[in-house]
Amino acid sequence: MHELIGDITLCILFAWGLGLAAQFSRQPSILAYLIAGFAIGPFGAGWVKSQESIAIISELGLIFMLFMIGLEIDLKKIIRAGPVILIAGGVQLIGGALLGLLFFVAIGMRLGGGGYDALYLAVACALSSTVIIVKVLYEKHELDTLPGRITLGVLVLQDVFAILFLAVQPSLDDLHLGVILLSFVRAGALVATAALLSRYVLPPLFGRIARSPELILLGALAWCFLIGEIAEWLHLSREMGSLIAGVSLSTFPYALDVTAKVTTLRDFFITLFFVALGMTIPIPNLSVVGLALIIALFTVASRLITTFAPLYLMRQGLRASLLPAINLAQISEFSLVIIQTGIAAGHLRSETSSAASFAFVVLAVLSTFAIVRSDPIVRRMLPRLKRTGLRDLDQVVAVGSMEDNSHAAARRVVILGFFRTASALLSEIERKHPALLSQIGVIDFNPVVFRTLSERGIQVTYGDISHVDTLVHAGIGKAELIILSIPDSLLKGANNEKLVRHVRSINATAKIVATADVLADVKDLYDAGADYVTVPRLSDAMVLLDLIKAADAGLLAERRAEIDAMLAERREVLP
Template structure:
């Protein structure tokens, strides 16, 4: 026991020190934890060498990690996922797994005595939620179309991993009867967890909601209870903890439970990845070679299995490329899958080590590439067009030839289309529908392009930071040019740069720009804007009127008024 406490102390201390370095160099924390484990483990400094300590630390971390992954799987989002996300996820998962199986079996990894090829194909089909969400959040791209597609695919990847973990214990005797028995056991576990979480837990948690320590203790008790039921059903505690989390994900107190367990989650997930790092030996050339092959295959398979389905669904080159770039790494869940395979004796230690090294390689490279994904897509799209791939603007050249090199001139041009522009178009429909015949919208969101075209609004698919797009939009002949997208959401440009550029192309137009910060207002006017909108001012006015209505006991009337206004609108973006 004293040795275990000392080992946990070393794990946390080194994870913290290397985590600080990773934070300063903007690298994934998981990478720091793996390196910390390697340094203090049996293959490094040998400060932690008890296999029993490593196994206990790893299992505890794995149980908590899967519980939290389950809590964050939103079943309602899967049900609501549109055909684009479902088709993209299906193509990526099935295509990636099948291609991986062919490749890894083809290079001689066993499919008979062991299951290295199967585990590798599953591991390579999964992408890192931690890395993707962190980078997209920092880039403010979670709510963009490529961001939503990426997150939808991630959720369905988690479901795919759950299904694999369900049959994983039976891989050693994969007969149809054994397989059906495993599925039946999982069904019993899921039904038990869902029934209890639907009818018993809400009643209990409602009575302890004001006692945080009991909420935390109840969540932990639930995690270990379902884990123990899974063990009795000859599944695994890890599978049980995952089901425990999923069964709570739609439960009214899920958010509260997640908040309470987060600190413990971070602690035990740290222990899991440090313990995993301890199992990584000093690599030989064959392990390094396999790791590079896994990394290369993962990137190539994402381009084939993610880009192609999205492109075939006419999402455009940009919206098809970005999710493929976002998903081009190996998941932390892949390490979980591989670790369960090692514990079950299904795969070789060298194979598991290669996956860990591939995870490290892709974690670093993927973070670097995702940060620069917009610039990469701008370079890649012309090359793809030269190869014969058509984008949504493939008819633009013919139209330009007919109109003398630029698009049909419209009086009002909207450069970029997000929620403010969506609200403006809805307001035009409500107050003066004839104005819709006088506007041109320029944006590279394929959903916006199709929806506006269906409503007979003149829309041009293109990047507003590209001069050719602006010329084709008829910028030089417009009377009013509106930039309604804030700098935080613009890609490859800012409002100030766009104002200067547009002013040089059309000295006489009235230019309306948007300011994120109050300090930006004067700079935009100096750049040539005629009017600058500051969204926070209209928001403040609305909130102040709400406070006044509440003070006068008129809040219900205020709500009825806004509900009536919302009911009249048909916005392009929800």
């Protein structure tokens, strides 16, 4: 016991020290934890030698990590995702796994006879890292963009796919239709048990202890381990049980409270899991490094095939098809979990596990850089893709209700970039000044915006507003009023000041309305040639002040009724 406490102490100290280094160098913290584990483990300095300690640390971390992943899976979002995300996610998962199986069998990996290296690698390479993707997209303010939503939708479907694989994994040694059906029956029984208990038993219990933080925490942990033990009794696994326990609580009224209470404990044990995983990574030889590079190259190539292709065929445009493929081009931390379950079951060799871990490290570093630089990467790739014969939405002519509007007559009012503010503006014009719609043109590269506005008969040019050629081609030189409503934090390849200078160089007489994120930008925008600069937070503040006055006067209910009535009449492009 004292040995275990000492080992955990070393794990936390080294994870913290290397985690600080990762923070300063803007690298994923998971990499720091893996390196910390390798440094103090049997293949490094050898300060942690007990295999029992490593196994206990790893299993506890794994259980908590899967429980939290389950808590963050929103099944309602999957249902509401729409056909684009569901089809793209399905093709990426099934196509990626099948391609992986064929590829790894072709290069000599085992499949059958007690060895399932090819299968585990195929599944591992089909999954992408939620931790890395969400962190980088959040920092880039891209979670709510179309490529961001597609990426997140695919990640959720990947988690569901992993649950199904974990249901079958214990029976791989005797896999046939009956065994598969039995595995799914067991998994169904586990899900049904968890769902019934979480719906009818947990709400009154958690309702009684809602004001007791320590009991909320203990209740969540008890639930996690209870479902884990039920899974073990059903010949599944504690890890799968903890995942199901989290999923069953994801729509629970107290899910946010439970997540907040468990997060700190989760972070502690997830750190231990990745440190323990790092301890199992041996010093690589040339064959392990070679296999890791093959795995990494296959993962990137398979994402381009299985993510870009279906999105492109569903007419999402080259840009919105490429960005999710770039975002998803790495191996998931969940993949490492699956690999570890395979090692524990004796299904794959330690060399294969080591290669997968090294591939994870390589892709985590490279994909972080690629996602951060995804916009310039896509800009360089688009002309080359077009030269191969691939057509973007600006080249689509008379497909259904979509038209090529790039050569249409210039409009008096042009909106550069179309996001939520522009969507609200257009709805207001439809309600109050519908005749003005025929005088408005929009330039944007969101395929949803392009299709929806085209169907409504509004002129829209599919193009990148940061390119001067796009602005010239769209007839900016003849516009009388040009509106830039997207803040700098959401613009790609430009900012409002740069756009104002571009527009002013093309059109010296038009009135230009721009948007400022911060007050210091206002003067710069006027100096660049803007005629009026909006500062959204000022208008928001005035609305809030008005509501404070309404609340003091007892009129808040009336104001809500007014806004509810207005919202009911709106037909926004981006709701």
